[in-house]
Amino acid sequence: MISAEDEAERELRYRKVRAAMAEAGLDVLLAFGPGWRRENVRYLADAPVGASAAFVAVPGSGAPAAFTTRRQDVPVIAGSGWVTDVHFATPGRAEQLVEWLRGSGAKRVGVAHQELLPVVWAELLRKALPGAEFVSATSLMDDARMVKSDWELARMRRSAKVCAAGWQAFVNVLEPGLPEYRIVSAVEAEVKRLGAEDNFMLIASGKDEVRGMVPPGDRLLADGDMVRTELTPQMDGYWLQICRSAIVGRASDAQRRSFDLFNEAVEAGLxxxxxxxxxxxxxVAQNDVFRRKGYGEYCTSQYTRVRGHGHGLHLDEAPIIEGNHTVLPENAVFIVHPNTFTPIAGYHVLGDPVRVTADGYEILVETERKLFETAKDAA
Structure with a gap:
């Protein structure tokens, strides 16, 4: 039985999506979820799915329906109470999807993640509605998910607490001779203990030779290493990230100067x-700090990807990069992180997730923004 709180959230989302559909002239929206991009399906069904392909079909009015290539997803989606008309469907066994589409009489259909739709599915949709126009609704759903409700923010704040606990577990195990994968195993144990569904993590250890982060390996930590991570747990479907760096032992002057540079860039972005x-x-605000200090070349794509990115049901939403003029409205959530390589002390990782407020921002993690050191007498 769906709770009153969940029902109110569901109705809020469907009103928002249907208003956008009406503005775009869509009769039906199909939220497609391939195995690695399921955020739109979860947004409309509030259910985790494991299928290689799933759809939520939203008509302009009336009840939505869901279709999944994984039988085990059917009771999970139906059990959430958000979408109760749920079917197993594959390209070779899609009678109910075809029947639903034909019954809709749609003339214009928006497909979220149409760009990722396999040819076999695209052909099936066109055969089901041969006279219909199919257009991308990816940006429509991106915009709908951009502004977080109080319901969503409550879940993201739970993710923030798990971020802090995961980082503390990270720092607690650091010592010379420890392999990188043991750090990640300690973090995974802690965030899973706290209820995380998943955790995306990159890591790097070493000194000024480090130029980026990778999955953990068997490299052994040494005294004086800076250990960097992006730590991103998922709670109730929502991802949130913390970016920090820690020193095994005591920080060098160069590592401290590097932290000061990156902290200034974070502050400028905020x-x-x-x-x-x-x-x-x-x-631009972050990159200008590097430019003023003579490190502008390290803001380019040769050394870095983004200066942050959106958060929500996908871990890497709207990119914070020069040239992306996406507007960040009140209650958008994203991380500010100027992560890049410089010759001062190698690749440095630092950043905080924030919510846009009516007059500024709210930092969502409680972890202090500092250069952590494991030496017992370190400041």
């Missing part, structure tokens, strides 16, 4: 956050 700011402007 200083411009307000409703209506663009991803471009947040990136």
């Amino acid at each position: 200083s411009v956050v307000r409703p209506g700011i663009t991803a471009h402007e947040v990136a």
Whole structure:
């Protein structure tokens, strides 16, 4: 039985999506979820799915329906109470999906993640509605998910607490001779103990030769290493990330100078956050710090990918990069992280996730932004 709180959230989402559908002239929206991009299916069904392909079909009015290539997903989706008309479907056994589409009489269909739709599914949809126009609704769903409700923010705050606990577990195990994979195993144990569904993590250890982060390996930590991570647990479907670096032992002067540079860049990025700011402007504010200090070349794609990114049901949403003029409205959630290589002390990782508030921002993690050191007498 769906709770009153969940029902209110479901109705809020469907009103938002249907208003966008009406504006775009869509009769039906098909939220497609391939195995690695299931956020739109979860947004509309509030259920985790494990299928290689799943759809939630939303008509302009009336009840939605869901279709999945994994039989085990059917009771999971139906059990959430958000979408109760749920069917098993594959390209070779899609009678109910075809029947639903034909029954809709749709003339214009928006497909979220149409760009990822396999040819076999695209052909099936066209045969089901041969006279219909199919268009991408990816940006429609991106926009719908951008502004977080109080219901969503409550879940993301739970993720924030797990971020803090995971980072503390990270720091607690650091010592010379420890292999990288043991660090990640300690973090995984802690975040899973706290209820995380998943955790995305990259890591790097070493000194100024480190140029990026990778999955953990068997490299052994040494005294004076800086150990960097992006730690991103998923709770109730929602991802949140913390970026920090720690020193095995005591930090060198170069590592401290590197931290000061990156912290100044984070502060610069945060200083411009307000409703209506663009991803471009947040990136420029961070990059300008590096440019003023003579490190502008390390803001390029040769050394770094983004200066942050959105958070939500997908772990890497709207990119915070120069040239992306996506507007960040109140209650958007994203991380500000100027992670990149510089010759000062190698690749450095630092960043905080924030919520855009009416007059600025709210940092969602409680972990202090500092250069952590494991030496007992370190400051």
